[in-house]
Amino acid sequence: xxxxxxxxxxxxxVFIYTMLSMAVHKGMPVTLPESSVGNPEKDTILSVTxxxxxxxxxxxxxxxxxxxxxxxxxTAKKEKKPSVLLFADKxxxxxxxxxxxxxIRMAGLNQISLQTGPKDTI
Numbered sequence: 001x002x003x004x005x006x007x008x009x010x011x012x013x014v015f016i017y018t019m020l021s022m023a024v025h026k027g028m029p030v031t032l033p034e035s036s037v038g039n040p041e042k043d044t045i046l047s048v049t050x051x052x053x054x055x056x057x058x059x060x061x062x063x064x065x066x067x068x069x070x071x072x073x074x075t076a077k078k079e080k081k082p083s084v085l086l087f088a089d090k091x092x093x094x095x096x097x098x099x100x101x102x103x104i105r106m107a108g109l110n111q112i113s114l115q116t117g118p119k120d121t122i
Contacts, residue, residue, distance in 0.1 A: 045079045046072065048104065049087040054096055065103065072107035083111035 048068075049057040056063050063071050076082035084104055088097050104112055 045082045046075055046084045046109070047087065048072075048084055048100065050089060050092055050097070050100055052089040052091045054092060056100060065099065068100065068103040069107045072104060072109060076107060076109055081111075082109055083113065084109050085113050085115055087115045 047057075047059050049060075051057070056065060056068060058068070058071055058075065072084075086101070086104070088100075101112065
């Protein structure tokens with residue numbers, strides 16, 4: 001017979017493992033800029049990623065800049081409160097980042113979260 005405390009700890013471990021496995025990253029792998037106060041968000045609808053070659057991905061699907069607004073509008077129609085996580089490689093130009101931000105805003109999406117990576121402390 002198992003003591004009750006062992007059963008409680010087992011349930012706690014299963015619960016924690018389940019919650020951690022539900023954290024899904026929808027973006028493509030990029031080298032994010034660092035920030036000491038940035039917290040990655042997990043629960044959002046759309047993920048827009050700009051890699052170091054200026055390629056744009058919406059939820060891991062390659063999209064060109066000209067069609068970005070239309071695709072975001074179509075995808076956002078399916079959701080009640082659409083928001084965007086923007087993952088941009090730190091090597092892209094500031095001007096290109098703003099071109100993409102303009103296209104996102106033209107799609108009617110105003111809740112945009114720029115993602116950063118954790119800052120390495122020396």
